[in-house]
Amino acid sequence: MDTNRLLHLFEQHYGINQGEVRLFHAPGRVNLIGEHLDYNGGYVLPAALQIGTYLLIRSNADRMLRLASVQFEEAASFSIDELPTVKSDMWTDYPLGVVHEMNKAGHPITQGYDLLVAGNIPNGAGLSSSASLEVVIGYALLTLEGYPIDRTALARLSQRAENQFVGVNSGIMDQFAVSHGKQDHAILLDCDSLQYEHVPFQIQGYKLIIGNTNKRRGLVDSKYNERRTQCDEAVEKLKQVYPDLTYLAHLTSEQFQQAKHVLTDRVVCQRAEHVVFENERVKQSMKALREGDLLAFGQLMNASHESLRDLYEVSCEELDVMVQEARTVNGTIGSRMTGAGFGGCTVSLVAQAAVEDFVNTVGANYERHTGLKPDFYVCDVGDGVIELEWPAFIATDESI
């Protein structure tokens, strides 16, 4: 994305004046492994991508908050003394939610701002364009107001904006990854304690390819809630053996094997088995990545997909076909569904030399099997939210 062109657009929209326009960027994210563990008190391993959301921002003297986006036609402006308290179901709900949460946190905006947003994350594909938008707005406003920035607090504030103002009940992982991302690193996050560490993700010679199945996701919410209920039920039953158990992911696989006889419902037992072993796969992944053993990591990605498909049953034909086709490409070392499932994206680790073959072969075969046209994003792992200097340049991931 050409940031000089964005500056030009900003000045066309808001006019030229003496004030300085500042530029910020927040990434999208992908979860590499550790699926459906966030609400089970387990580990996840997301990474920030280089695709993301730019924000150009300048303070104004008239106490107005003005919002515009290159991707969305609706622009809006509000007096900062009379901000709307109910949502409008427009994209502007996300920034307004952030401003409200800043207020509640004792960090109100004290002057007006003109903002222009421009992103290159596909919306609604599960790469967290919404978290990217919230976090870039929060980071920029906190910076311009001179408030101290704690990246974990920023992630939580952004999550509350999405939960409470926008009304989407999402976990903390997305905003956390967007806030804390680090180039060439994944983030090992304990969703229970929010303890985290950066794990080296050195994939020189390889690329992450995110494949969007473009399948419409129906019934996701009810199936998601059903999984949560089944996990709660498993915890309740397992308390017969481990009275202090709060989350499934707190069990080791040995502890689980010794106690699983109390899970007499076969489906509930399968759900629990996925959670316990997936959590162990995240720990094994961390070890493999620390040792630079990408092949071992690729195998763990594959095993994660199998478990999500067979035990947790959140995959679908489209995801399975895409993963299957991905694995037939010489140069793919791991491939799995990523995100909540029932559609959305796959993530594959692929030798750089095989990227073109991957996109052509998987694309053609997937379309032949499913009748849907997929999209592919060839990604590198980038940094979390930052302020950029002019003239700014962020390598943009190829979108094919």
Ligand code: ADP
């Ligand atoms: P995801 O987070 O998976 O991409 P969501 O439905 O949670 O999908 O968030 C997408 C919404 O976030 C968009 O419909 C829009 O309201 C908002 N959004 C994301 N990127 C932008 C952008 N560049 N400009 C304005 N709004 C955006």
Ligand code: MG
């Ligand atoms: Mg989202």
